[in-house]
Amino acid sequence: MEFPSHGANYKSLYERFRIPMPEEVYDLSENVNAFGFPPRIKEAWPDLLHHIAAYPHPEAEPFRTLLAAKLNVAKEQVLIGNGAAELLTFFAGRFSNRQAIIVHPTFSEYRSTLEAQGAKMIELMAEEIATYKLPLEQIKEHMKDAACLYLCNPNNPTGSLIPKETIEELLIHGEKVECELLVDEAFMDWTDESESVIPLVEQYPRLTVMRSMTKMYGIAGIRLGYLVGRKELVEELQRRLPHWHVNGLAIKIGQLCLEDETFRNESIERHQKIKRNLEHYLLERNCKMTDSVTNFLCFQLQEQEKTRDFYFYCLKKGVVLRHTENFRGMDGRWLRIGMKGEDAMKKFQQVMDEWYGK
Ligand SMILES: Cc1ncc(COP(=O)(O)O)c(C=O)c1O
Incomplete structure (x- = not known):
């Protein structure tokens, strides 16, 4: 079956x-918001229609700048995507013939995007499912040979939070053994933002944080996500992505969502x-x-x-x-x-x- x-x-x-x-x-x-999208999107709908005919801004401005200000990072550190799913594909593209670590049970797209790009998988298991307890020593050992460790925080499908101290321990180790970390925070805005590691991007150049706007803001059909990382990575991925990959409606709608705390x-x-x-x-x-x-x-x-x-x-x-x-x-x-x-x-x-x- x-x-x-x-x-x-x-x-x-x-x-x-x-x-x-x-x-x-x-x-x-x-796991999309049960109550749909912010009502202000519907109110703004007639004004949004002109975005249908126009080519969108290639770097999703002014959304990118507004978002960067909100996150307290430079706009050059932010890359907007047609959903986090698009960014996951392009991010994985950097690891063909290299090793990447994932810790099960976790979001299935990490493995499928990495495998599609020819990455070699190191697949580990959480020590406990209900709390998604990471096998820290095992992870650290494999990081010596891997190009990247993928973490989902809070984890999908368990919903559990990986403590920030644990991520920081792995970031320190990653700098030592030259292993990148991708922390997918697609569901972080459902919880206390103080657990987000976006503020650590400046300190740890090997850290990239992925976020999705589609769940909290009920815009899975419109598609909008972003990543925050070092400027060189953002530039590299931007070069590989198709021009105009984020549509004009999504850019405007993202802005409306950001404003609606x-x-x-x-x-x-x-x-x-x-x-x-x-x-x-x-x-x-x-x-x-x-x-x-x-x-x-x-x-x-x-x-x-x-x-x-x-x-x-x-x-x-x-x-x-x-x-x-x-x-x-x-x-x-x-x-x-x-x-x-x-x-x-x-x-x-x-x-x-x-x-x-x-
Ligand atoms: C953990 C996680 N990351 C990323 C995504 C992709 O999100 P998006 O809708 O922004 O492409 C999903 C979607 O289910 C997800 O569960």
Whole structure:
């Protein structure tokens, strides 16, 4: 049975598994903001239309400059991308025939982009899944031979945070053994920004931080992400990227998102409340959970061997969860769930109650 490698696009999931799709489907398999995008985008929509006909700024200005000021870095250290996914591809392009380290279970695009660029993979396992505890000594040993260590913080799919001190320890080691670090903070804006290592970019030239705007700001279809790193790296990648790779609408919409701190703060608050309720519910059903700080978490049924049956039961009932069949170390024994609106969370609980015959 072949499982898809990402969440979202649930229609194709029903087709693939030949399960009749219920009239009402709740997609909890992806991690985009449950409440959509900032309302100011809709308000500005008529004014945004003229960006359709015009060529965009090749370096995504003025968004890049505004973002750099907000992050307190030089604009030459910031590269805007058509989603973080695009930047991951081009970043990986620097490692063909070189070694790169990833620590499972983690975001599948690291491996696929690195492999597509001919990098040689060093694949390690977290010491514990629920907390995503890194095998520090093993990582350090392999860093001696590797060109880059990839870290996802907070980690997808567990949602766990890697302590900043741990990352700094690895950065110091990386400078010593000449191994770069890519820290993907796609979900950092769902938590305390004080854990971000963007302020360390100046101090550690081998550090690159990746960010995505698509999750928090609900603009996965528009595509917008960025990286912060040393100027030479930004220049090198900019040269390789296609001209006009970030569209004009995304540039303008990114600017509107940046200005909307209220939207971000309210989103965090609302999602945290939903998460607390879900954690309480899952605990009552003796489920094990990852210690997520973001807008999704993974859980394990007490009867782990029934996870697949439960996953398909949910699908049939119109609740789409994210399987973990292709997350090494989780091997299908966990399920990931994104925080969504009240109706969706209620539906999930109703289906789980039915499953347990309540
Ligand atoms: C950890 C992580 N990094 C990067 C991305 C890519 O984000 P974007 O939508 O900006 O391409 C994702 C998307 O799911 C992700 O989960």
